[in-house]
Amino acid sequence: MIDFEDAPSGGGGRARGIFQGHRYQFVEEVEWQVAPPTEARAEITLNTPEDELPGYLQNLNLPQKEAALETHGPVMVLAGAGSGKTRMLTARIAYLIDCLKISPYRILAVTFTNKAAMEMRQRIGKALQHSVAYPDVGTFHSIAVKILRRESQHLPFTQPFVIYDDSDQLSLIRSVLNKLGLDTKKTSPKAVQAFVNRMKCDGVEPHEFQPADFDRSEKQMKEIYGVYQKALVDSNALDFGEILCITYRLFRDQEAVRKRYQSLYQFIHVDEYQDTNRIQYLLLSMLTSRKWGGHENLCVVGDEDQSIYKWRGADIGNILDFENEYPGAKVIKLEQNYRSSQTIIRAASDVIAHNTERKRKTLWTENPEGDPIQRIHVVDERMEAQWVIAEIQRLGREQGYSLNDMAILYRTHAQSRQFEDYLRREKLPYQMIGGVRFYDRKEIKDILAYLKVLINPSDSVSLARIINVPARGIGKTTLEKLEELTHSKEPDAPTTLWGALKTSLDQNTWNARVHNKLSDFLTKIERMRSRMTTELVSDVYHELLEATGYVSELKKEGTVEAESRIENLEELDNLIKEFEDELLRGKTEDECLTLKPQLLGIFLERTSLVSSTDDAMEGSTLKMMTLHGCKGLEFPIVFMVGLEEGLFPSTRPWEEVDEEEMEEERRLCYVGMTRAEQRLYMTHANSRRVWGQFQIHEPSRFLSEIPKELVHQIRLIPQQARSPMAPSSGFSLSGSSGKHPWIGQEIRHPQYGIGSIHQVTGSEGDERVVVRFKSGLEKKFLARFLMGE
DNA sequence: CTGTTCTAGATTTTT
DNA sequence: TCTAGAACAG
Numbered sequence A: 001m002i003d004f005e006d007a008p009s010g011g012g013g014r015a016r017g018i019f020q021g022h023r024y025q026f027v028e029e030v031e032w033q034v035a036p037p038t039e040a041r042a043e044i045t046l047n048t049p050e051d052e053l054p055g056y057l058q059n060l061n062l063p064q065k066e067a068a069l070e071t072h073g074p075v076m077v078l079a080g081a082g083s084g085k086t087r088m089l090t091a092r093i094a095y096l097i098d099c100l101k102i103s104p105y106r107i108l109a110v111t112f113t114n115k116a117a118m119e120m121r122q123r124i125g126k127a128l129q130h131s132v133a134y135p136d137v138g139t140f141h142s143i144a145v146k147i148l149r150r151e152s153q154h155l156p157f158t159q160p161f162v163i164y165d166d167s168d169q170l171s172l173i174r175s176v177l178n179k180l181g182l183d184t185k186k187t188s189p190k191a192v193q194a195f196v197n198r199m200k201c202d203g204v205e206p207h208e209f210q211p212a213d214f215d216r217s218e219k220q221m222k223e224i225y226g227v228y229q230k231a232l233v234d235s236n237a238l239d240f241g242e243i244l245c246i247t248y249r250l251f252r253d254q255e256a257v258r259k260r261y262q263s264l265y266q267f268i269h270v271d272e273y274q275d276t277n278r279i280q281y282l283l284l285s286m287l288t289s290r291k292w293g294g295h296e297n298l299c300v301v302g303d304e305d306q307s308i309y310k311w312r313g314a315d316i317g318n319i320l321d322f323e324n325e326y327p328g329a330k331v332i333k334l335e336q337n338y339r340s341s342q343t344i345i346r347a348a349s350d351v352i353a354h355n356t357e358r359k360r361k362t363l364w365t366e367n368p369e370g371d372p373i374q375r376i377h378v379v380d381e382r383m384e385a386q387w388v389i390a391e392i393q394r395l396g397r398e399q400g401y402s403l404n405d406m407a408i409l410y411r412t413h414a415q416s417r418q419f420e421d422y423l424r425r426e427k428l429p430y431q432m433i434g435g436v437r438f439y440d441r442k443e444i445k446d447i448l449a450y451l452k453v454l455i456n457p458s459d460s461v462s463l464a465r466i467i468n469v470p471a472r473g474i475g476k477t478t479l480e481k482l483e484e485l486t487h488s489k490e491p492d493a494p495t496t497l498w499g500a501l502k503t504s505l506d507q508n509t510w511n512a513r514v515h516n517k518l519s520d521f522l523t524k525i526e527r528m529r530s531r532m533t534t535e536l537v538s539d540v541y542h543e544l545l546e547a548t549g550y551v552s553e554l555k556k557e558g559t560v561e562a563e564s565r566i567e568n569l570e571e572l573d574n575l576i577k578e579f580e581d582e583l584l585r586g587k588t589e590d591e592c593l594t595l596k597p598q599l600l601g602i603f604l605e606r607t608s609l610v611s612s613t614d615d616a617m618e619g620s621t622l623k624m625m626t627l628h629g630c631k632g633l634e635f636p637i638v639f640m641v642g643l644e645e646g647l648f649p650s651t652r653p654w655e656e657v658d659e660e661e662m663e664e665e666r667r668l669c670y671v672g673m674t675r676a677e678q679r680l681y682m683t684h685a686n687s688r689r690v691w692g693q694f695q696i697h698e699p700s701r702f703l704s705e706i707p708k709e710l711v712h713q714i715r716l717i718p719q720q721a722r723s724p725m726a727p728s729s730g731f732s733l734s735g736s737s738g739k740h741p742w743i744g745q746e747i748r749h750p751q752y753g754i755g756s757i758h759q760v761t762g763s764e765g766d767e768r769v770v771v772r773f774k775s776g777l778e779k780k781f782l783a784r785f786l787m788g789e
Numbered sequence B: 001c002t003g004t005t006c007t008a009g010a011t012t013t014t015t
Numbered sequence C: 001t002c003t004a005g006a007a008c009a010g
Helices: A062-069 A085-098 A114-127 A140-150 A166-179 A189-201 A216-235 A240-253 A255-264 A278-288 A342-352 A381-399 A413-425 A442-455 A460-466 A476-487 A497-506 A512-532 A537-548 A550-557 A560-584 A589-609 A659-673
Strands: A075-079 A107-111 A136-139 A162-164 A237-239 A267-270 A298-302 A330-334 A373-378 A406-410 A430-432 A622-626 A635-640 A676-685 A687-690 A693-696 A711-715 A746-749 A753-761 A768-773 A778-782
Touching: A062 A085, A062 A330, A075 A085, A085 A107, A085 A114, A085 A267, A085 A298, A107 A114, A107 A140, A114 A136, A136 A140, A140 A240, A140 A278, A140 A589, A162 A166, A162 A216, A162 A240, A162 A589, A166 A189, A166 A216, A166 A237, A166 A460, A166 A476, A189 A216, A189 A237, A189 A240, A189 A278, A216 A237, A216 A460, A237 A240, A240 A255, A240 A278, A255 A278, A267 A278, A342 A373, A342 A659, A342 A676, A373 A381, A381 A406, A381 A413, A381 A635, A381 A676, A381 A687, A406 A413, A413 A430, A413 A622, A442 A460, A442 A512, A442 A537, A442 A550, A442 A560, A442 A589, A460 A476, A460 A497, A476 A497, A497 A512, A512 A537, A537 A550, A537 A560, A537 A589, A550 A560, A560 A589, A635 A659
Parallel strands: A075 A298, A075 A330, A107 A136, A107 A267, A162 A237, A267 A298, A373 A676, A373 A711, A406 A622, A406 A635, A430 A622, A635 A676
Antiparallel strands: A687 A693, A746 A753, A753 A768, A768 A778
């Protein structure tokens, strides 16, 4: 039953739980010799009677068992949705360790997200009961970073390097454009970023790129890319793409290193293989391909029907080419679905059958036929949310479903708003997966930037971010002058902002006022830096908040936002403590001593690599997420919302429809539909507000691709939306007589209560008003909004 | 140098 | 509609 008493969880990316069960190894526990080839196959075969099998191999179907036992040589498993591929992978790894006596350290499993890695680790642990050692399980990025830390002597980067996320990357690109004297209006930083990342997905370095002969912009891009790469090295920072590229180059160019990792990771597994990109493919072939002296013990698991990251460089070619790269590869299909009803499987299969570029694979199930697909036609997005929430309550009340049996899936995060509103109103606890990452919040990024500067003063992006945060009188012009110093071509000119800061202070180039401010800042940072080596991160963290006055600034503000920012900083404090606890627990004093200076680096690395979908799922809450975020999950009941042309499939009206993109949208639809076990709802609205404007939408083409006999259609008429139980839309005016606001007019707001208009600005029809509420609170609103359309 | 207002761009999806 | 960067005034 739904617990109606629970308070709403507030949604948003909570960071809790991210670090649970995530154990990095620092003390090297691996000997670097080549293990003897494992000839000693255990006597388990496909014919072994079920009751003689170890538990983890029982109850697998034939192809699953085949895939699990085919441990040597290249294997590609084409696993349909819900066909038990994680089960198979777990069984396979357990079998390697338990029966074939392969050391867990010789096994690598690559997953798409950190959350998936955590789950797999848990499942392997369960299968092996009491095993102490775990195989390496992680994302491409986390594994690559680990390797880079270990092999830093071969890299242009020095040890405590930092990782730049997308927005850091964008800042660096801006500063590069600036340095090159390019106008950001003509060369958009975003376009440069897209270009750079595209290059990196394919593993193309600046000098390798061949611009088309007469294409000036490509030539310019190439140049910017080169300068950007240099700036990365100067900042001692890696962006996401670079993490993989540089690891690839390390393996390609350093044979000894490559050999070592080939023998370290003798059995490699890759989940969600359909979403790997070129550089990940190259990385894998470095470790496994015969061409590079690899062992070919590679097992990839994927489903081209679920490939939904083409826009990020995922290359379906990786699936199609597998058999060429690894001749003699065994291809195994898992086609039996254990998750969904017949109806859902048939509907989803019919939809995906409209794609032309796919390998034939037929999903089937022994599950009962189940309910028809519920197609709900509503008037607008408010009604959609209202109806879905009411239905969720009904299912809880009448059929005993609990909230975590259900999920709402949408195409874009922006669609979550309506649902949040109604969920809050109805006091149903919910959790949004994805959205704004905890670590992307401004205050968290600020403080992390400080921490990054502490371990790596070369990090100019972070330094520029915090040099005047909170405001300490170091303004734009000063910063610009500092940056200019780094652009100088003199032989011993500083290359980093930090260097520029130091030399300029040494050479007394500033007037007294600026000089003092800068040197104050410098000494503060230096002092904290010196404490870093001996003290815990949590202690430095406190001094940081103290010395910079960050929290006291926030306290001064006294707004609700500031309050929640302070709370977030406290949450960060908890996370740091939790992290230190986890790493230092059970360690000897000596070990702690060596560990301490590394703590901050590891902490920052983790914060950069967790994604917004890595949030732990909490107990009985309704889950909402994008269709991309639902990959790998399943729910008894699924609501897919906003099935409208333009929104889903998402198209840009001014651009021609790209057939390939349309097929990706369709795969996304397939992924969403196959999340449902028992019941699937699909809603579409007649019209909805997009960017504040009403748009009329046709029902999504995907709806018509489902056979009619599988669908139960419901059309909700407008009157229902205005029924007494429907909360009115936000505001109501008491005693309003006209369409225009006047000063002194009384306003009732559902959240803030009663107030009166204090000020009116803006032109007729687009007035903005300031309302002063009884509580003394002053808020600004759009009058149009306030007058109820 | 700071705080405010103005404008443009974004909403497709993320390691 | 909202946000973040840019431009402007104090």
